[in-house]
Amino acid sequence: MKRAALRFAKLFRKELESQKVLVFFIAAAVVVWDVFLWTKSARWQPELILTLTFLPIMLIVFWSFLATVLRLRQEWEGNHLHLILGLPVRGWYVTGSKAFATLVEIAALTILVAVCTAIVSRTEFFLQLNVGAAYSAADLAHMVLQVLIAFWLSLSIVITLVQFACISGRMYERFSGLISVWVLVLSVWVGVRFGALFEPALRWLPDFKLKSVRMINDYVSFETVMVSSAPLASALLWALILFVAGSWLLERQVEI
Amino acid sequence: MNESNQAVETGDEVLLRVEHLSKRYLRAQALKDATLEIRKGTVTGLLGPNGSGKSTLLKCIAGLCRPSSGRIFINGRAPGIHTKRQVAYLPEVDPLYPWMTARQTIEFVKSFYDDWDDRKEANILEIAKVDPSMPVRAMSKGQKARLRLVLTMSRNAPLILMDEPLSGIDPPSRSKILNAIVSEYSETEQAILLATHEVSEAESIFDRVIFLHEGQIRLMGDAEEIRKQYNSSIQGLLEEVYA
Numbered sequence: 001m002k003r004a005a006l007r008f009a010k011l012f013r014k015e016l017e018s019q020k021v022l023v024f025f026i027a028a029a030v031v032v033w034d035v036f037l038w039t040k041s042a043r044w045q046p047e048l049i050l051t052l053t054f055l056p057i058m059l060i061v062f063w064s065f066l067a068t069v070l071r072l073r074q075e076w077e078g079n080h081l082h083l084i085l086g087l088p089v090r091g092w093y094v095t096g097s098k099a100f101a102t103l104v105e106i107a108a109l110t111i112l113v114a115v116c117t118a119i120v121s122r123t124e125f126f127l128q129l130n131v132g133a134a135y136s137a138a139d140l141a142h143m144v145l146q147v148l149i150a151f152w153l154s155l156s157i158v159i160t161l162v163q164f165a166c167i168s169g170r171m172y173e174r175f176s177g178l179i180s181v182w183v184l185v186l187s188v189w190v191g192v193r194f195g196a197l198f199e200p201a202l203r204w205l206p207d208f209k210l211k212s213v214r215m216i217n218d219y220v221s222f223e224t225v226m227v228s229s230a231p232l233a234s235a236l237l238w239a240l241i242l243f244v245a246g247s248w249l250l251e252r253q254v255e256i
Numbered sequence: 257m258n259e260s261n262q263a264v265e266t267g268d269e270v271l272l273r274v275e276h277l278s279k280r281y282l283r284a285q286a287l288k289d290a291t292l293e294i295r296k297g298t299v300t301g302l303l304g305p306n307g308s309g310k311s312t313l314l315k316c317i318a319g320l321c322r323p324s325s326g327r328i329f330i331n332g333r334a335p336g337i338h339t340k341r342q343v344a345y346l347p348e349v350d351p352l353y354p355w356m357t358a359r360q361t362i363e364f365v366k367s368f369y370d371d372w373d374d375r376k377e378a379n380i381l382e383i384a385k386v387d388p389s390m391p392v393r394a395m396s397k398g399q400k401a402r403l404r405l406v407l408t409m410s411r412n413a414p415l416i417l418m419d420e421p422l423s424g425i426d427p428p429s430r431s432k433i434l435n436a437i438v439s440e441y442s443e444t445e446q447a448i449l450l451a452t453h454e455v456s457e458a459e460s461i462f463d464r465v466i467f468l469h470e471g472q473i474r475l476m477g478d479a480e481e482i483r484k485q486y487n488s489s490i491q492g493l494l495e496e497v498y499a
Binding site for chain 1: 281282315318319320321322337338340341343345347349350351352353354355356364365367368369
């Protein structure tokens with residue numbers, strides 16, 4: 001067990017090392033963007049600044065897609081697959097370490113965006129909202145954590161779908177890119193159908209309890225919103241199936 | 257010349273058995289009905305021109321390629337995760353990560369194999385003159401080939417598969433490396449299947465040879481007996497066969 005964990009850790013570390021330059025570049029871009037917004041904070045509307053500080057989130061979503069493709073692509077293009085597939089480990093070690101590394105990077109980048117947002121937008125805007133008066137710090141932390149977990153789980157689904165599509169495409173010598181795109185589209189379509197089928201069976205799961213902020217003119221109110229967790233749970237189940245299938249393909253069917 | 261590729265030698269010490277192996281790619285038949293056995297403690301040369309199926313055969317044995325038909329057994333088991341523990345495979349291409357140093361590469365690979373031998377590693381590092389602190393991206397083709405040799409030869413795996421291990425290495429160093437192979441493996445039960453173009457330099461270490469041509473085994477047998485039978489060196493015979 002300890003040896004298996006050590007081997008997974010070795011693969012995971014390799015994955016982190018392989019993309020660290022790009023991740024640092026993205027992190028630097030986020031910081032530069034927020035410094036730019038900081039310089040404009042005196043002249044621009046606080047609401048606009050707050051909205052713009054969240055823009056790098058789109059970059060993170062894109063990174064989840066790109067990193068997954070890059071991580072698999074490098075193994076084939078750099079002939080590293082000769083080394084990786086020669087290792088006496090199950091396919092899920094390889095796919096899991098790649099997906100986990102991408103998730104860790106996403107988590108780090110999300111926290112960076114959140115911290116930068118808090119710093120850049122800290123001035124009058126949050127004070128005007130008087131968040132502290134309506135919310136306890138624990139409530140606020142709980143809400144932020146729920147949003148982050150939902151965001152990371154959603155991106156883990158994206159990572160798994162893209163990973164499965166990439167591996168499926170690589171099974172073929174020709175048109176592998178085109179096949180990957182079609183497999184991705186098909187996986188999403190089947191996933192939607194799968195969700196419709198399984199959602200009712202997962203309704204017993206507890207709902208997400210989110211507290212949302214509503215602003216009407218200058219009046220700020222906070223309300224509790226219940227969000228069903230069944231769609232996310234069924235999507236995660238579908239992602240798990242594709243993860244197992246992708247890992248199996250890599251271990252048993254992929255050829256060099 | 258024995259044209260048969262059906263002959264299967266028998267013996268108690270059989271480590272690898274390949275039965276009627278065929279592999280077809282989209283446009284080419286890489287292997288046709290290849291049957292062979294490798295016994296423990298032997299060094300077998302896998303010889304043939306480009307495209308003769310040497311690399312495909314090694315990849316199938318290493319479990320990186322699925323046969324179209326036929327069977328492979330390594331210590332009685334079909335290629336898979338269990339046989340990967342018993343096979344040390346040196347590919348012809350460079351599979352190393354450019355951002356790792358030689359030491360990081362060795363530590364990475366080492367962590368996956370229980371049969372890693374630190375004494376062998378130190379010995380081969382010295383013979384191959386690999387600088388452990390050197391980043392792979394800064395290495396020449398020859399230096400990368402040496403590092404690949406370290407990764408393969410540092411293991412006590414029962415079966416060693418080497419695909420053009422001397423490719424890119426300068427001629428004066430080749431004999432040293434071949435001597436190292438002989439000294440490291442001559443006393444062990446490890447079997448080596450070595451595919452190479454450098455026949456003249458390597459033929460002295462072969463116990464057995466297999467000649468492949470267009471995916472078929474054209475000749476297979478004891479290296480010394482073949483030399484006697486054809487009154488020619490393996491290199492000479494190879495030139496004759498593929499002329």
